[in-house]
Structures are given as C-alpha cells and as structure tokens.
Amino acid sequence: xxxxxxxxxxxxxxxxxxxxxxxxxxxxxxxxxxxxxxxxxxxxxxxxxxxxxxxxxxxxxxxxxxxxxxxxxxxxxxxxxxxxxxxxxxxxxxxxxxxxxxxxxxxxxxxxxxxxxxxxxxxxxxxxxxxxxxxxxxxxxxxxxxxxxxxxxxxxxxxxxxxxxxxxxxxxxxxxxxxxxxxxxxxxxxxxxxxxxxxxxxxxxxxxxxxxxxxxxxxxxxxxxxxxxxxxxxxxxxxxxxxxxxxxxxxxxxxxxxxxxxxxxxxxxxxxxxxxxxxxxxxxxxxxxxx
Amino acid sequence: xxxxxxxxxxxxxxxxxxxxxxxxxxxxxxxxxxxxxxxxxxxxxxxxxxxxxxxxxxxxxxxxxxxxxxxxxxxxxxxxxxxxxxxxxxxxxxxxxxxxxxxxxxxxxxxxxxxxxxxxxxxxxxxxxxxxxxxxxxxxxxxxxxxxxxxxxxxxxxxxxxxxxxxx
Numbered sequence: 104x105x106x107x108x109x110x111x112x113x114x115x116x117x118x119x120x121x122x123x124x125x126x127x128x129x130x131x132x133x134x135x136x137x138x139x140x141x142x143x144x145x146x147x148x149x150x151x152x153x154x155x156x157x158x159x160x161x162x163x164x165x166x167x168x169x170x171x172x173x174x175x176x177x178x179x180x181x182x183x184x185x186x187x188x189x190x191x192x193x194x195x196x197x198x199x200x201x202x203x204x205x206x207x208x209x210x211x212x213x214x215x216x217x218x219x220x221x222x223x224x225x226x227x228x229x230x231x232x233x234x235x236x237x238x239x240x241x242x243x244x245x246x247x248x249x250x251x252x253x254x255x256x257x258x259x260x261x262x263x264x265x266x267x268x269x270x271x272x273x274x275x276x277x278x279x280x281x282x283x284x285x286x287x288x289x290x291x292x293x294x295x296x297x298x299x300x301x302x303x304x305x306x307x308x309x310x311x312x313x314x315x316x317x318x319x320x321x322x323x324x325x326x327x328x329x330x331x332x333x334x335x336x337x338x339x340x341x342x343x344x345x346x347x348x349x350x351x352x353x354x355x356x357x358x359x360x361x362x363x364x365x366x367x368x369x370x371x372x373x374x375x376x377x378x379x380x381x382x383x384x385x386x387x388x389x390x391x392x393x394x
Numbered sequence: 395x396x397x398x399x400x401x402x403x404x405x406x407x408x409x410x411x412x413x414x415x416x417x418x419x420x421x422x423x424x425x426x427x428x429x430x431x432x433x434x435x436x437x438x439x440x441x442x443x444x445x446x447x448x449x450x451x452x453x454x455x456x457x458x459x460x461x462x463x464x465x466x467x468x469x470x471x472x473x474x475x476x477x478x479x480x481x482x483x484x485x486x487x488x489x490x491x492x493x494x495x496x497x498x499x500x501x502x503x504x505x506x507x508x509x510x511x512x513x514x515x516x517x518x519x520x521x522x523x524x525x526x527x528x529x530x531x532x533x534x535x536x537x538x539x540x541x542x543x544x545x546x547x548x549x550x551x552x553x554x555x556x557x558x559x560x561x562x
Contacts, residue, residue: 109554110523110551112504113519113523114524116413116505117409118501119497120409121408126408129408129429129433130404130433133404
C-alpha cells in the first residue's frame with residue numbers, strides 16, 4: 104500500500120468517536136463531583152503571607168535582632184538574682200570598655216550609681232548586697248586615680264567637674280540601701296573620700312591654670328631677651344627656623360593674653376626643641392610650677 | 395484551570411483521548427472508563443496540586459498512557475470492579491451508554507494492524523496521522539526532541555505498512 108493512501112486511511116479513523124451523551128454525562132459528572140467535594144479552589148491564591156518564603160532569611164535575621172535587642176532592653180530593668188542580670192552587668196562592662204580613656208571615670212561613677220540603686224531595691228539577699236558593695240567601693244576608689252591620669256589639664260578639670268556633679272546624690276542613694284551598718288559606713292566613707300579627692304583635684308588644677316599666666320610671662324620675657332642678646336648666633340640658623348621661633352613667640356604672647364595657658368606651654372616646648380636641635384645651652388622651664 | 399477552561403479543554407480533547415485509548419484496548423466500555431479516569435485525574439490534579447499544569451494536553455495523554463499500561467498489568471489479575479471505579483470518582487449511570495463503533499472492513503483491518511505493532515509506534519501514528527498532533531506536541535508528551543519524533547514516525551509508518559502487507 105502506498106504511503107499516501109495509508110495516511111488517508113488513517114485520517115478516516117477520526118470517525119471513531121465516543122458517544123455524545125456519554126461525553127456530556129462524563130463532563131457534568133466530573134464537574135458536579137468536584138463541586139460536591141469542595142474540590143475547586145479559588146484561582147486567586149491567598150498571597151497575603153507568600154512574602155514569608157521570599158524574605159525568609161531576612162525575616163529570621165530580623166527576628167533574631169529584635170529578640171536580641173529586646174532581651175538587652177528588658178535586662179536593664181532586672182535586679183541581682185534575676186537570670187538576666189548578668190546581661191545587664193555585661194552591658195555595663197561593655198559600655199565602660201567602649202568609653203574613651205579620659206571619660207572612663209564619669210561612666211564608672213554612673214555604673215556605680217546604677218548598681219547602688221539596684222542594691223537599694225534588694226531586700227533579702229545580704230550576701231549578694233555585701234559583694235556588690237565591695238565592688239562599688241573598688242570602682243569609687245579607682246575614679247580619682249583615673250582623673251589624675253588625664254594628660255590635658257583642661258580636660259581633666261572638665262571631667263572632674265562632671266564627676267563631682269554626678270557624685271552629689273551618691274550618699275543619698277547609699278542611705279537607701281539595706282546594707283548592714285558597718286558595710287554602709289564603709290561605703291559612705293569611700294564615697295566621701297572619692298568626692299574629697301575629686302574636689303581636691305579640681306582646686307589643684309584650677310590653681311595651676313590660674314598661676315600659669317604670670318609664670319609664663321616671666322619665661323616668655325626671658326626667651327625674648329635671650330634671642331635679642333644673641334642675634335649673632337641666630338644669624339647662623341636657617342631662615343625657616345628663625346621664622347618659626349618668631350611666630351611661636353608671637354603666638355605664646357597672644358595665648359597668654361587670651362588665657363590659653365596650656366597652648367602657650369606646648370609652644371614654649373616647641374621652641375626648646377628647636378634650641379636643642381641647634382645645640383644651644385639653654386632650656387626654658389615649661390612645666391607648671393609646683394605649689 | 396477554571397470550569398470554563400476545563401470544559402473547553404474537555405470538548406477539544408475528549409474524542410482524541412477516547413480514540414487513543416480505544417485503539418489500544420479495543421473495547422468501548424474500557425475505553426470509556428479509562429477516558430473518564432484520565433479526565434477526572436487531570437481535573438483533580440489541576441485543582442489540588444500547588445503547581446498549575448502547564449501543558450494539559452501533554453498531561454492528559456501521559457495519564458492516558460499510564461492508564462492503559464495499568465489496565466494491561468491488571469488485566470491478567472482482576473477486572474476493574476464497579477466499586478473500584480466508584481472509589482476513583484466514576485459513577486456508573488443507571489442508563490447505559492454502550493454503543494457500537496461500526497467500521498468498514500478496511501478500517502477494521504487497519505485498526506487491528508495498529509494493535510499488533512509496537513505500542514510506541516501505534517501511539518505515534520494515532521497522535522500524528524489520526525489526531526493531527528504536530529511533532530512538537532508529541533515531543534512534549536514523550537519528553538523527547540522533535541528529531542527523535544520524526545524518526546519514530548518514520549519507523550512507525552514503516553512498521554504499519556509491513557504489518558498490513560503481511561496480513562494481505
């Protein structure tokens with residue numbers, strides 16, 4: 104049989120069809136059955152929460168961040184004995200660690216005050232209170248030393264005043280604690296010592312800074328005299344150094360008039376360094392006078 | 395697929411699917427049952443599964459093929475019972491839809507020849523030469539490329555010619 108004829112015969116097989124009634128019955132049977140079983144689902148998908156899969160990682164991370172932050176926030180309200188209190192102390196330690204060196208004394212005092220307030224709220228944990236009291240005493244004793252270690256007098260004075268201000272209500276808080284008489288007395292004494300030392304430091308630094316102008320004026324006069332008397336020697340210097348010394352002397356004079364004691368001291372030190380470079384046997388006393 | 399879309403799909407394909415099954419099983423009642431099951435499964439799958447059926451035509455032919463394979467597997471065991479059909483969602487109507495398909499002697503011979511060649515060949519011939527499915531559509535049903543289908547059709551036609559000539 105030729106291929107063309109075979110294909111034509113195959114086309115005739117399209118006459119084979121199912122019964123029309125059966126086909127209609129089947130369609131209605133399928134559709135009716137699905138209605139009865141509630142099989143048809145809405146074609147519009149419920150997409151209200153479909154974003155959850157899309158942003159799963161971000162949401163999980165965000166949830167962890169929220170949990171972490173809320174735990175830390177809640178921990179700040181806890182008292183010793185609470186399982187979350189170590190989180191609070193950890194936060195305080197981290198805060199102290201991250202504070203610039205010069206400002207550590209202020210933060211240390213603030214933390215000590217917070218712990219004293221926590222202590223004041225505690226009632227029946229004598230051992231824990233006593234231990235906390237000892238730690239607070241250590242912190243308070245450290246504060247004056249930290250203030251003394253600050254290099255710049257102006258900064259030292261500013262921070263010491265902040266500490267003094269913060270320490271005003273220290274005794275008031277201590278009095279509210281449930282410490283035993285001896286412990287309370289020891290803590291009060293430490294607080295008073297700290298306050299006294301801070302006050303002493305403030306007075307000392309203020310006096311140093313007040314004395315500074317008259318002292319510096321004398322030294323400036325000496326320097327100016329020296330350079331006037333030794334003109335021949337100065338001729339051998341490079342022109343840049345001579346210019347620099349002249350500028351520094353003028354600046355020192357202006358700083359003294361403006362009350363910038365520390366700046367003028369630093370500039371005087373710079374002149375001394377130049378003199379040493381040129382091996383001149385002269386050194387101007389730039390440190391502040393001892394009382 | 396909405397009801398309307400399914401109805402449209404059903405009307406376009408019921409004759410072809412029935413024919414495809416009938417040529418393979420050679421019994422009207424069984425062809426009716428398997429056709430019914432295939433369409434019901436297509437409708438249920440589309441409504442129940444999370445992913446929408448992308449190519450319903452390819453899907454229903456694949457289901458029909460599997461129904462035929464299952465039918466021949468179970469043929470030697472037990473016939474499909476009425477209850478089993480009911481469980482599968484096919485309710486047998488009170489009035490019978492049994493009818494006869496009258497074919498000329500030549501057509502009957504051709505049908506018999508189709509049943510004697512390899513099932514893969516007869517399927518390809520029914521789809522392409524009887525039901526006018528393109529090579530691309532057949533490729534989608536069988537998950538093969540079009541070149542494979544062209545080769546398959548060529549071999550199928552050769553096998554059918556040989557079978558008819560042998561009979562003569």
